[in-house]
Structure formats: structure tokens, C-alpha cells
Amino acid sequence: MTEVSKIGVVVAGSLGEGVKVRLNGTTSVEDIKVGSNVVIQGQENRFFGVVTDIALESSDPSLQFNLPDVSDRFIRDALSGTSAYGAITVEPMLTIGIDQYSDATGPMPSKTIPTHFSEVLEATEDDINSVFGSEADGGFWIGSPLDMEAKLCLDLDEMVKRSNGVFGKSGTGKTFLTRLLLIGILQSGKASNLIFDMHNEYGWKGTSESNYDVKGLKQLFGSKVSVFSMDSESAQRRGFIPDHVVSFGYSDITPEDIQLLRETLDLTSVAADAAYSLEAHFGPKRWFRAFIGMSGEATNELASEINVNSSALAALRRRLERLTRFDFVSNDNVEDSAEMILQRLNSGQHVVLEFGKHGNNPTAYMLVANILTRRIYDRYQRQKELAMGDKLAEPPNLVITIEEAHRFLSSSMSGQTIFGTIAREMRKYNVTLLVVDQRPSDIDEEVMSQIGTKVSCLLDSGRDVDSVLSGVSGNRKLRGVLARLESRQQALIFGHSVPMPVVVRTRDYGSAKSYSELGDVGGVNGDSSKALEDLFGPS
Amino acid sequence: MALDLERTAHQLDTMMSGLKDFSSVQTDRLGESLNLLEGFVQEVFLGKLDTSSGLFQWTPPIFPESPSKSIKEPSIPVDYSVVGVDGSHIDVNRHIPVDCFLINTGSAYLRYGAASEAHLSSSPKLFVPPDETVISDPNNPHQLLQIQGTILGAIRAVKEMETLAMHLKNEELANSEPVPVVGLVDGTLLLLDLLRPGIPDFVIDSVLTEGFLGALNDIKKTAEKSEIVVASYISLPGSDEIIDGVRMLACPYTKSDCLYHCGDIKKGTRPCDSASEGLLDRDIMSSLLEEGGRSELFKSNFHVARNYYGDNEITFFYLNTGYEIARVEMPAWASEKRGNIDLVHAVVMEQCRKGGGYPTALMEAHEQAVISTSDRQYFLNLVEEVLERNGIEFTTSQKDRSKRLRWL
Amino acid sequence: MSTPSYEYPFRIGEVIESDTNEFTTQCYELYGAPSLGTLVKAGETEPVYGVVSYSHTSGLDPTRRPIARGEGLASEDLVYDENPQLNRLLTTNFKTTIVGFKFSSQITTYLPPRPPRIHSFVSQCENTEILTFAKSLDFMSSILGANLPQSDDVAAAFIRYACQALPEETELRVESAKRLASLLGNDTRRLEGILRRIPND
Numbered sequence A: 001m002t003e004v005s006k007i008g009v010v011v012a013g014s015l016g017e018g019v020k021v022r023l024n025g026t027t028s029v030e031d032i033k034v035g036s037n038v039v040i041q042g043q044e045n046r047f048f049g050v051v052t053d054i055a056l057e058s059s060d061p062s063l064q065f066n067l068p069d070v071s072d073r074f075i076r077d078a079l080s081g082t083s084a085y086g087a088i089t090v091e092p093m094l095t096i097g098i099d100q101y102s103d104a105t106g107p108m109p110s111k112t113i114p115t116h117f118s119e120v121l122e123a124t125e126d127d128i129n130s131v132f133g134s135e136a137d138g139g140f141w142i143g144s145p146l147d148m149e150a151k152l153c154l155d156l157d158e159m160v161k162r163s164n165g166v167f168g169k170s171g172t173g174k175t176f177l178t179r180l181l182l183i184g185i186l187q188s189g190k191a192s193n194l195i196f197d198m199h200n201e202y203g204w205k206g207t208s209e210s211n212y213d214v215k216g217l218k219q220l221f222g223s224k225v226s227v228f229s230m231d232s233e234s235a236q237r238r239g240f241i242p243d244h245v246v247s248f249g250y251s252d253i254t255p256e257d258i259q260l261l262r263e264t265l266d267l268t269s270v271a272a273d274a275a276y277s278l279e280a281h282f283g284p285k286r287w288f289r290a291f292i293g294m295s296g297e298a299t300n301e302l303a304s305e306i307n308v309n310s311s312a313l314a315a316l317r318r319r320l321e322r323l324t325r326f327d328f329v330s331n332d333n334v335e336d337s338a339e340m341i342l343q344r345l346n347s348g349q350h351v352v353l354e355f356g357k358h359g360n361n362p363t364a365y366m367l368v369a370n371i372l373t374r375r376i377y378d379r380y381q382r383q384k385e386l387a388m389g390d391k392l393a394e395p396p397n398l399v400i401t402i403e404e405a406h407r408f409l410s411s412s413m414s415g416q417t418i419f420g421t422i423a424r425e426m427r428k429y430n431v432t433l434l435v436v437d438q439r440p441s442d443i444d445e446e447v448m449s450q451i452g453t454k455v456s457c458l459l460d461s462g463r464d465v466d467s468v469l470s471g472v473s474g475n476r477k478l479r480g481v482l483a484r485l486e487s488r489q490q491a492l493i494f495g496h497s498v499p500m501p502v503v504v505r506t507r508d509y510g511s512a513k514s515y516s517e518l519g520d521v522g523g524v525n526g527d528s529s530k531a532l533e534d535l536f537g538p539s
Numbered sequence B: 001m002a003l004d005l006e007r008t009a010h011q012l013d014t015m016m017s018g019l020k021d022f023s024s025v026q027t028d029r030l031g032e033s034l035n036l037l038e039g040f041v042q043e044v045f046l047g048k049l050d051t052s053s054g055l056f057q058w059t060p061p062i063f064p065e066s067p068s069k070s071i072k073e074p075s076i077p078v079d080y081s082v083v084g085v086d087g088s089h090i091d092v093n094r095h096i097p098v099d100c101f102l103i104n105t106g107s108a109y110l111r112y113g114a115a116s117e118a119h120l121s122s123s124p125k126l127f128v129p130p131d132e133t134v135i136s137d138p139n140n141p142h143q144l145l146q147i148q149g150t151i152l153g154a155i156r157a158v159k160e161m162e163t164l165a166m167h168l169k170n171e172e173l174a175n176s177e178p179v180p181v182v183g184l185v186d187g188t189l190l191l192l193d194l195l196r197p198g199i200p201d202f203v204i205d206s207v208l209t210e211g212f213l214g215a216l217n218d219i220k221k222t223a224e225k226s227e228i229v230v231a232s233y234i235s236l237p238g239s240d241e242i243i244d245g246v247r248m249l250a251c252p253y254t255k256s257d258c259l260y261h262c263g264d265i266k267k268g269t270r271p272c273d274s275a276s277e278g279l280l281d282r283d284i285m286s287s288l289l290e291e292g293g294r295s296e297l298f299k300s301n302f303h304v305a306r307n308y309y310g311d312n313e314i315t316f317f318y319l320n321t322g323y324e325i326a327r328v329e330m331p332a333w334a335s336e337k338r339g340n341i342d343l344v345h346a347v348v349m350e351q352c353r354k355g356g357g358y359p360t361a362l363m364e365a366h367e368q369a370v371i372s373t374s375d376r377q378y379f380l381n382l383v384e385e386v387l388e389r390n391g392i393e394f395t396t397s398q399k400d401r402s403k404r405l406r407w408l
Numbered sequence C: 001m002s003t004p005s006y007e008y009p010f011r012i013g014e015v016i017e018s019d020t021n022e023f024t025t026q027c028y029e030l031y032g033a034p035s036l037g038t039l040v041k042a043g044e045t046e047p048v049y050g051v052v053s054y055s056h057t058s059g060l061d062p063t064r065r066p067i068a069r070g071e072g073l074a075s076e077d078l079v080y081d082e083n084p085q086l087n088r089l090l091t092t093n094f095k096t097t098i099v100g101f102k103f104s105s106q107i108t109t110y111l112p113p114r115p116p117r118i119h120s121f122v123s124q125c126e127n128t129e130i131l132t133f134a135k136s137l138d139f140m141s142s143i144l145g146a147n148l149p150q151s152d153d154v155a156a157a158f159i160r161y162a163c164q165a166l167p168e169e170t171e172l173r174v175e176s177a178k179r180l181a182s183l184l185g186n187d188t189r190r191l192e193g194i195l196r197r198i199p200n201d
């Protein structure tokens, strides 16, 4: 057992406001950080809590007006911790029974608070393990609590049951976090991953902002991971050959996709809706090719024929022409990429879809993500329904990771896109989302409320904070915690896979040590000099 | 109104005018006596003293060569000690069925100079019946005298002298490097009260000879070995021995036969009265002695005393302490050496300066000895308590009973 | 005559007045009172401890007032040399606030069941005893609460005294100051005043 250090005693408080803890003389307020974990030894319960506020207090109300001579170190030393002392507010989150019998039930949400003068201790590694579980219990080590070395674990079983979210403004470590979560899911075998890798960071090499490469999933897990690409040139430039280059035919595009692209294509709703009329007129799968090949006159005629405003239809045709310019979209019949991805997923592989240069084009990203997801989801739905309750015949759990998720899940869009459906249906068909986003306030409220576990790094605006925390109890106190996260590699995690909200310093990713801890199986890179570099870290 | 203040005031006025007359007469007489001393010739004086022996009604002392001389204050040794002794007593109380009394003797040892220090102490002694409260005739045990009043006063003087003797002896024994020591008692060494007619011889033998003079003899013995002097200090002395001498000087007759010459003459109008009547030694001395100065040494000449005192015959001088004219007495054996007189003179002067007019050693001894009124009451109560505890019935006045409430 | 203090060097005097809260000691030597704030003990086997809070020199006999004696003298010491009786007539007494007691060789830092007897010998304390009280400081509240004009000085003096006696206890000064601070939590002014009287030396 490590030596426990006492920080103070409970002197006041309420269940609603949290308990007030007077720090003892040896603990400085500067040693305590908001969001860190403490344990309160009550009379009958052991409470596990979070520091939600830190204050300076004084037993002499006149102290602030009649300032003693604090330039005298002696006087300052005498006063600090006694007349002038630090206080923290602790939100008791969980109750751990003191006797071993009740311990067996595990931590329970606190329904009371500790008595006066209960001792408050720094949480130890054992405390963290007993609350959050350990790697030995099958938890996934995501990082460490504030100012602690202990490994804080997530309950992945709980995690894959629902859609989850990783939030944070740009540069706070969302991608690194997501990569860790993906690895966790991958290692646990509890689900397959499909990752829409907008910025080419997950499959093969990611870059860190300190400008060195970090390994992608393929490099770590080799054959368990397939990397599909939208842009083989880009893949080659980065020194690897993708498992498959994805392309679509005109027939793959549906009116629903057009709805999704309405904003990026700058279409009026009339124009976008016209796609449905076109589909009805020309028939599914054929409408796009037929419509795109029409001349201006023919379009006008068609307009009156299907009773659509002619200028709107003309606009629609002009905008859709943009899609034909994508090199992954062709008139010819192409290999069914969705089918290939499904096969890989069904065989237990994890699939990363790299967008290459198209990652910078929201239209391309959204179109592809939507087309593929719809196809895959259709198949899952069918497969699930066919299995009729036979677990073995069911499709494996699938986690779909999307960056910039608000593009698909905004309140105007989420009702229409497949992503909205998945988010709302939860895991009805064994498919869940891992949404990664920097602007959670743009995501539809209802979708946000369905997210099981939220991992939030520092956010840009109060609106974002509100949306992330909406519906969470103790919201006001968590706000303070969230607002004070460090700008990188720190996150507040709350929701189903943790028993209580907790701030973590995200586990390091990118060093040789981190790779070996993450179970690097050698990947596909045989280059020995590269392996050495991995071992000793980037130079 | 019980006292008629108006009439009293009037009478006081009359008294004052009488006093004024009296004091002018005094001044004249004093002038006369000083004149006589101016022309003093020792041989003539001694001759007349001799011829008039037994006829002259007064007892002049043996005058020195120049009785009107003022001797300057001599220098004082750097290191010296003074031992002062004084006593007080609680007399026999008629309320108490037991004739007991208590004498408390206080002493102050003061050492001056390099090794200056002080010891103050007091020792009470309770005299209890049957043996300690009476003096009995060794030749006739039925002859006894109850000790009280005058006799008790004398016993107290004995106690004082004995205490002084003891301290001086201790001091002599204790000091490897002896310094001059002056032993001082308060009051006269001449216990004339004891020698008054009516006091049986066995009492004189016991108290004066064995007691007082015995102690003085002890001191004398100690003094043979080291520089120890004993003296007594008399503040505001009422004696008129020198005046007696002046009277003889003023007597116009060759043979001063008082009865013969002046037997019929009224007091105050005799020839000698013009230079002496109503005067005290200190009146003359205050005119003669400059501040700090002492007179020459006179030798007491009481016939009654001479038989008993022997070597301890009393000599004396007067001293102008700056505060008053004091009389200092020394036994003859001590004043034999001029150095001893000088020592006593210097030390007493210094003591008076330190004590603000009264020798410090005596003052501290007195403070040690003094029995406060409350202590007196306390003592009485203590006696009562002891007696009652021993079943001795006790009749006290109501007044005394009330005082007993002090008892806790 | 010799004073007992020569034979028993740690003995200072004897108790002449005693109550639940404090006892008064008469010193064997004139001006022999320990410094303000000193820890002393009264009694032999199961002593009562006190902190010197007041000392007083005056004539033994209240009716005799000292008078000026040094007008012609070159130094103050000469006043005493020239008037040796002063050493006997003046007496130094000191009061101590009772702070604890020893019972079956265990020091307790609260008031004893009864104060020391009159004539108990009063002597200096050993460092281990000082340490016990310096570490506890339980008694400070009674000193500060006594509301004597000198309370604050006594408190400060004790800490100074303990720090001086126990130089190896390097944290003592700050630890004590903190204890004081918690006792005087709502009176920083007063606390500051006391702390100023504990300079670092």
C-alpha cells in the first residue's frame, strides 16, 4: 500500500452543493487541482469524490481589510493553514462501503454525504482501481487521474453498447484519444471498427503537432486492420499501399445523399427535394445518371413534366455535376466497395477509410460516409432481422467513427441522415457511433442525449460546454472542471463507461513505450531501422 | 458639645506666652553655661568635685580636658561590619490566668565593603512559670520577685546584650580575615533603674551582674582577640549629666555644699540655676558640636553603679549626627583606645546617614524585633488556645472574645 | 547563613501562594525570578508545572517603602553594597500560570486536580519537560484567555524561551506560531502582535 496523504477534514456541506473541506496546514491550495479525485473517510462509508471548487478562507473576517505584514515570512507561515487556510469543495460521487461485505456490491452513487470532520485523503491507486476497475478486470487504461500515476480504466463492455462521443476544440487531443479508444475496442474484440479517416490519421501514420509521425492502427495491428483509400496517390506518397481503393458509381447516389449535401452544395430545399422527384421519375439507381446527362432544354421540359420549378431543377443539375468531377465517382459500373468493407468487417477485421486529398472537401467526405454507412447499415439491419434472436447469427458489433460529426448530426440533418438514425436507435442493429467533434453545440440535442459516454477535452465556447453537459447531474460543478482542463491531453470523461465523471490525463501515445504497452504486434512494417526508431522514440 | 473649644483655645494662647518667656530665659541660661565651659579648667573642676564629694546634690561625670571641643568625624575603614540588636516584649497580661511574657530580640548584621552582605534575624523567647517568670534569691528560695515592668525591661536589655555577645563571638569565629566590628544596642548601658532603692540585691546580682555585665564581659573577652567594639546609641537623650557639671562650675562657693548654702532657696533662683536649670546636655551640645563632630569622652560617675560596673564603667560622648544630638555610650574598656572611639564615631555617623538619622543596623534590628499589634493579639490568642486545649478555664472580657474571631 | 540555592542549584524558591490557576513563588535570591515565559515546576515527585507570567520585587514589609539611596553613588550596584540589608528586606516573587502536572511519571498538559502545596520547592525544568509543553501548547489558551495585560508577552516569551532551550527543534518556532494562529483564528491583529515578539535569532 502506498502511504495515504491526508489533505483535510470535512467542515460543512450539503448533498446539493458538495462538501466543504478545510485543508490541513501542510496542504497548499496550489497542490490541489479542480477535477482531481479525493477519498473521504466517513463514519460508515468511504466516499469517492471530485474537487469541484477551491477557495481561500479565513477564520478572521477582518483579515482582508487589516492585512498583516505578510512580507514577514514568519507571520505568513504562521497564518497560512491556520487563520488563513485553503478550502476545497468536494462533490461526493460514489460511496464505497467500508466493510468488505458491502464493498462486494461495488461503488454506488452517493446518496448522502460524509459526517463532519471526516478525513479527506488523496485518492490512491487502489481507490482508483476499486472505483474504475483495473486492466486486470478487463478495463481499458485510458489515462491517469489528475496528479496521479494510477491507471484509470474504462468499462468497454458498457462503452460499445451505446454511441459515444469525443469532444474538444481543435488541437486538444481528440484524435489521439479516439485512436486510443479504437485500440481499446480492437484489443477487446468487443466490436469491429469502421473509421472514416477524414484527415488520414488512423490507418497509416498520424502526425503529431510536434511534427513527428505516430503509428496508425495498421502499423500496430497489421492484418487485423484493413486500410481502404479514396486517394491512392496520397497513400503512395505516404509510403504504403492501401488494401483497396474505393470508388462509387452514379447508381450509388440517392436523393437522401443530396439532402445531406444540401448545405455544402448550396442547394435550396426545393432543389434538394427535386432529387426525390427525379428518382420517382427515372427509377432508383438510374436517376442520377439520367439526370446528369440531360441538356438544358431537356431539363426545362422535365421540370414541367415532374412539376418542379425549372430554375431549381437547373440549379440542382449544375451542382450535381460537381459530384461527377470526383475521381472516385464514375459512370461505369464499379466494384461494390461497401460490400468489400462489409466482408472485411464480417471477418473480424477493422477498416479504416482514408480520404486522402478528399478529406479537405466536406462534400466528398459526407457523400462517401453517408453512402457507405447507409449500405452497411442496411446490411446489418437485414442480417440482424434474419438472425431472429440467434446471437451467433447476428452481425458483430460495429463501431463507426466519424470526425466532424456535427455535419451529419446537426438538428436540421440528423432526422434525415443514416447517422441520425443510428444514433437514435442505439444499438438496435448492433451498430453504434463514435462521434468526434469540435463543435458539439451544433449537434442535435436529441442525438447528444443518446450518447452513452462523453469524453470531452477543453471546449471553445460556453454553448459547446452546455451541450456536452446537458442532462448530466452536477452539471454546474462539472462546468467548472471542464472549463479548466488543460488545453491538451486532458479530458473529462462521464457517462456509462465510468461510474462517475472523472478528469484524466490521456495516456501517452507515440513513444516506443506506449506502443509496446498498447500491444504492438509488429504491424506490417518490416523496415528494421523504422522498428528501432519506434523502440527508442522519434529522434 | 463635650469640649468647649473656644475656652480651650484661649487657654492655649496663655500657654504660648508663658512658653515664650520660658524660652528666653533658657537662651540666657544656655549662654551662661557656654561661658562657663569656655573658661573650663580641668584641674579646678576635678578639685572641686573632690572637695564637694557627698555634698553636691548632683552627679557630674568626670569631664575631659576640653568639654566644649568638637572633634571632627574621623575616616571610616573600607571594610567593616555593624551588628545592631534591639528587642521588644509582650508584658504579662492580667487577662490571662498564666503569668507569661515574651521577649523578641532582633538583630541585624551588616557587612560593608568588598564582601558586603547582610543577615537579619529575630528570636522570640517565651518566659513561662514557674521558674522563668520570677527571680529568686539563691540563699533563700522563698524570696522571689515577679518579673514585670521595670525588671522585665532590664531582662530585655540583658537579652539584647547576650544576643549581641553571641553575634560578635560568631562573627569573630567565622571570619578568617577579620574586619573591624561595631556592636550597637539601642538605649543606655546604665541600668540605673535596677539600682533604685527597694530592689533586692539578689535581683541586681542576677540581672545586672550576671546577666547584663556578664554579657558585656563576654564581649570584652571576644574583643581582646580582634577589633570589636561595643556601643549604645541613645537618640534624643534626656540626660543632663554635663549640665550637672556646669552647675558645679556655676556654683559660687568653693565647697559646693548645697544644703548648707542654698537649702532654703527656691528652685530656679539658686545661683547655679542661672546656668543650668531646665537645660539638657543636648542643648549645650547642639551649640558646641559642628555637624558630624563629637564631644570629648566623659566618664559617668554614679556611685551606685561604680561598685557593679567595674571595668565596664560607662563613658560617653555626644555626637551631632546632622539630624540630632545623640549620645553614644561605651564601656570604659572599649573607649580606652582612642581608635575605638574614632571607629564608633565614624561608623555611627555613616549608619545615621544611611538610615536617614538613625543607625541602619539598629533600625533593622528594631524592625526584626518589633511585635505588631496584630501579632500581639495573635500571640494572646495562641496562648488562649493552648490553655483551653489543656482544659484551663478562661475568663476573658467580651472585648477579647470578639478579637478571637480572627482565628481561622 | 547560607541560602539553599547553593546546595540545590536548580531550586529557585518556594511556593507562598497557590490556587487552581496560578501559584506564587518567593525567590531565594533577590531578583532571582526566572525570565518571563520560563517553564518551572513546583513540588518534588509529582510536580505541577507553570509558566512565569508575572514577577514582582518589593519590600518584605508592606508598610516600609523603599527610598532613594544612590544620589552620591557612582553605580547602582553600590547602592546595594552600601546598604546590604536591602538584599534581605526586598524580596522577589513571581507568579506562574499553571500549565500541567506530572502523574506517575507522565506529563499532562492541563490543570492538575489541585495546585501545589505552600512551600513546595520551585525549580527549573529540564529540556525534555520543556519539549513536552512546547509541542503541546494546550496551555496557551489559558494564558491568552487570562486577559492579563501581559498575556501576549507571556505567550511570546514562552515560545522564545522554548526555542532557545531547544535549538535542535528547528521547526518549533513556526509550529508554535501556527498553533497560536489557530488559537487566535479570529484575531489576526493580536496574533501578529505576538508573533512580532518572537524574533528569529
Ligand SMILES: Nc1ncnc2c1ncn2[C@@H]1O[C@H](COP(=O)(O)OP(=O)(O)O)[C@@H](O)[C@H]1O
Binding pocket: A168, A169, A170, A171, A172, A173, A174, A175, A176, A177, A207, A208, A209, A210, A488, A489, A506, A507, A508, A509, A510
Ligand atoms: N495522448 C497523447 N499522447 C501524446 N500526445 C498527445 C496526446 N494527446 C494529444 N497529444 C498532442 O496534442 C496534439 C493535438 O492532438 P490531436 O489529437 O491531433 O488534437 P485534435 O484532434 O483535438 O485536433 C497532438 O499532435 C499531440 O502532439
Ligand SMILES: [Mg+2]
Binding pocket: A171, A174, A175
Ligand atoms: Mg483531430
